[in-house]
Amino acid sequence: MQLLVDIGQKVPTLVVMRADDDAHTSSPDPVLRLRGVGKEFFGTSVLREIDLTLYPGQVHALVGENGAGKSTLMKIIAGVHRPDTGTIELDGPAVTFPTPLDAQRAGVATVFQEFNLLPDRSVAENVYLGREPRRRGLVDRRRLHADTTRLLDDLGLAGIASWTRVGSLSVAQQQVVEIVKAVSYDARIISMDEPTAALADQEVALLYELVRRLRDRGVAILYVSHRLQEIYDLADTITVLKDGNHVLTAPAAEVGPDRLVRTMVGRDFAGFFPDKPADAVPGEVRLALAGAGNTMVDDIDLEVRAGEIVALAGLQGSGRTEIAHGVFGIAPFTRGRMTVDGQPAQVRTPRQGVRHHLALVTEDRKSEGLALGQSVLANARLVLDAVLPRASDRRSRRIAGVLSSLEVAPSTVAAAQDTEVQYLSGGNQQKVVLAKWLVTEPRVIVLDEPTRGIDVGAKRAVYDLMRTLTADGTAVLLISSELPEVVAMADRILVVRDGRIAGELPGGSDEAAIMALATGAA
Amino acid sequence: MTLTADTSPGTARGTARRWRERLLSGGSWTVLALLVVVLAVIVVINPSFAEPVSLMAFAKKAAPLVVLAVGQYFVIVSGEFDLSVGSLVGAQVVIAARLIDGEEALTWPVLGLMLAFGLLVGLVNGLVTTLLRVPSFIATLGMMLVLFGAIRLWTGGAPTGALSEGFRVLGRKGFPDVPGQFQVPYALLVALVVVGLAVLVMRRPFGRSLVAAGDNDVAATYSGASVWWLRTRAFLLSSFLATVAAVLIGGYAGVTAQVGQGLEFMAITAVVLGGVALGGGRGTVVAAMVGALALEALFTLFNQLALPSTIRPAVQGVIIIVAVAYAARRRRT
Structure with missing residues (x-):
């Protein structure tokens, strides 16, 4: 039990190597410096003792797994969150940014993943939104467009016209407009959160070009990305965060991809997961996809056998959830074949999914x-009521049995009848979700991030449940961003990248190998 | 009822606190308290109101609104509105009068036709809302205008014909049917049967799925529910019960050009007063019924106070805003 409590607070065993100022002797004075920055949300520490130094004219990559604290750190720099500990120094003296606007005025711009653009307005109107040049109280359109055009020309973006409606631009061009907007504030520091996440490969070049141009103009760039290729293409320095800790800062040239990936994922979770039963042999194929695809994913081949746990690993947005949605009929596959227990299955709605015992x-x-x-x-x-109303009446005792076997907090039937789910903890809520499916006695269960945001005790309960299910012959498809969970629980691991299955690894594989496949470094 | 961790059952103080919370919770207990208070005030002003005959007269008058409120409850708890019920009641009464035209033998065939027409209206409301994705506020507002206009067009502005005696029994008569004696109005029995059946329906898988769909339609869909069909059935129930209400109202009040007008807002006010959340997912049939009784009692009180009946819409407007604001305040805390 002691071990469970330690999870997440474990200090990584890797050597912490920090680039000292003299490692950048060729650089001028730092423009932004974070010292010992920490942040807590609701008593949970998400960032601890982070040091980060940005130099003008340099691209600094910030990497880490999902949940490592990158976004929180970016939001602290952007003035969205205020750090609980540590200081932010801008050109030397310590500063605070009470609001994002204060950060922007100080020359710190942030380009978030979600676009904040008005699609029906022009490029110029978007760039200068809320601070349009005025003449006699009215917007001076001529100057607005002249200023925008000058800005675009300066950045080598003559291909985008200032009067173009933003909605008619490509995603890459919209991303560029976001960055231009940041530049228009005379930003000296621009942080970008996965700027290429929404872009196709050929569009990335436009963004690269812009990032390099900004760097050459002396802007300090903080670049968050999951794609290793990009990091090595652009970054001068790399900082790795893991579980809210600062584990590495080094010149990009000195950290090879292998070591980088290892640094991102390495941790010690031994003993936390229930062991696989030694004598378990997977049974018949329960779920099979052959060449399945729709607008989001393609060429998906997979099999899950009775008693087997197959994991879909990959980055957020890689298409893992979309595969689950295809299987279950939320966003049905439009190509390929799917079989459940060897029978061809047409699942166009979740209702049909339930009827196929999914x-x-x-x-x-x-x-x-x-x-x-x-x-x-x-x-x-909920599910029985919706799909199998007769069974819902018959299985009252079974429903109570499932709730009590999961140890859901309101422990009596009367309490379960009176307690609204919104008052339960995350872990108990998750158990209720599991219960609504278990009472249908599914043959295939897809678990999408089943342990996200729940406490360790509930996590352990979910893992135990997965073992019980497989012992009873259920096929489990596990989607998870938590690599230790994937490695320890899965019999086989399919790695998803860009809507396709990039490769398969056996259970117990190295986390670094999974990351390499997921990021395309392999 | 909501979960309250700090109430200690058994002790007098705990009991008192639990009751205070119940009464102020904005749910069915609050509106029940309101009903009791209003009835008590009426009795103080006019002690004869407490006599069985007066109470039965009150029940007879309130019964159609109870039936309409139950219908509206199904729609509101599933997350939608039905603004067409007032016009539908008017249309049904006018259709009945014109087609029956005092001919006793036509009573049953015309009732059958009204039933079919009511269900058709409900089906259209439901399908336009769910399949064409027109917000129900607009879909049923359109239906309200269509019915209103079509009836005007058909009758040339003034309803003609007459209802048969047989048609008017449910709304007008009672049991035992001896003049001058105490009797239980049939309308009250109809309302009680409707409420009783609705309570049972809401305890069935259908009822639970309907509330779940009103609470979170994505979760309901992902749990395998056909949310469009659940909601369409709610509209069918609403239109069916509006037809039942039309039979009661036609029997009680006869045929006029104004019959049914404003009933949709009375029904919605009643449901909201009963603490049923607009947007769906919260509230009970019994609360909707008590809301209807409380609203009707309030209007009776105004009569006793000799206030002009023209004040009703203003009062109703204030009630609906206060009730929703009260519910919103409760949800914030």
């Missing part, structure tokens, strides 16, 4: 899994 525990339990204002019991019988 179950999907969705990624976001609050918005997709639960009716929060209803009781624990009502939620536990």
Whole structure:
């Protein structure tokens, strides 16, 4: 038990190597410096003792797994969050940014993943939104467009016209407009959160060009990305975060991809996961996809056998969830074949999915899994009520049995009837979601991030449940961003990248090998 | 009822606190308290109101609104509105009067036709809302205008014909049917049967799925529910119950050009007063019924106070805003 409590607070065993100032003797004075920055949310520490130094004219890559704290750190720099500990120094003296606007005025711009553009307005109107040049109280359109055109020309973006409607631009061009907007504030520091996440490969060149141009103009760039290729193409320095800790800062040239990946994932989780039963042999094929695809994913071949746990690993947005949605009929496959227990299965809606004895525990339990204002019991019988109403009446005792075997917090049936799910903890809510599927006795269960945002005790309960399910012959398809979970629980690991299956690895594989496949470094 | 961790059952103080929370919770207990208070005030002003005959007269008058409120409840709890019920009641009464035209033998065939027409209206409301994705506020507002206009067009502005005696029994008569004696109005029995059946329906998988769909339609869909069909059935129930209400109202009040007008807002006010959340997912049939009774009692009180009946819409407007604001305040905390 002691071990469980330690998870997440474990200090990585890797040697912490920090680039000292004299490693950058060729550089001028730092423009932005973070010292010992830490942040807590609701008593959970998400960042601890982060040091980060940005120099003008340099690209600094910030990397780490999902949940490592990159976004939080970016938001602290952007003035969205205020650090609980540590200081931010801008050109020497310590500063605070009470609001994002203060950061922007100080020359610190941030380009977030979600675009903040008005699609029906022109490029110029978007760039100068809220601070349009005025003449006699009215917007001076001529100057607005002249200023924007000058800015675009300066950045070598003559291909984008200032009057173009933003909605008619390509995604890459829209991303560029976001950056131009940042530059228009005379930003000396620009941080970018996965600027290429939404871009196709051929569009990335436009962004590269812009980043290099900004760097040459002396802007300090903080570049968050999952794609290793990009990091080595652009970055001068790399900082790695892991579980909220600062584990490495080094010149990009000195850290090879292997070591980088290893640094990102390395940790010690031994003993936390229930062991695989030694004598288990997977049974018949329960779920099979052959060449399945739709607009989001393609060429998906996979098999999950009775008693087997197959994991879909990959980065966020790689298409893992989309595969689950295809299987379950939320966004049905339009190509390829799917069979359940050897029978061809047409699953066009979740209702048909349930009828084929499939179950999907969705990624976001609050918005997709639960009716929060209803009781624990009502939620536990949600699927039966909706699809198998007769069984719902018959299986009352079974429903109660499942709830008690999962040790859901309101422990009596009466309490389960009276307690609205919204008042439960995340872990208990997740158990209610699991219960609503278990009472249908599924043959294939898809678990999308089943342990996200729940405490260690509930995590362990989910892992134990997975072992119980497979012992009973259920096929489990596990989607998870937590690599230790994937490695320890899965019999086989399929790595998804860009909507396709990039490769397969056996259970217990090296986390670094998974990351390499997921990022395309391999 | 919501979960309250700090109430200690058994002790007098715990009991008192639990009751206070219940009464202020904005749910069915609050509106029940309101109903009791309003009825008590009426009795103080006019002690004869407490006599069985007066109470039965009150029940007879309130029964159609209870039936409409139950219909509206199904739609609101599933996350939608039905603004067409007032016009539908008007249309049904006018259709009945014109087609029956005092002919006793036509009573049953015309009732059958009204049933079919009511269900058709409900089906259109439901399918336009769910399949064409027109917000129900607009879909049923359109239906309200279409019915209103079509009836005007058909009758040339003034309804003609007459209802048969047989048609008017449910709305007008009672049991035992001896003049001058105490009787239980049939309308009350109809309302009680409707409420009883609705309570049972809401305890069935259908009812639970309907509330779940109103609470979170994505979760309901991902749990395998056909949300479009659940909601369409709610509209069918609403239109069916509006038809039942039309039979009661036609029997009680006869045929006029104004019959049914404003009933949709009375029904919505009643449901909201009962603490049923707009947007769906919260509230009970019994609360909707008590809301209808409380609203009707309030209007009776205004009569006793000799306030002009023209004040009703203003009062109703204030009630609906206050009730929703009260519910919103409760949800924030």
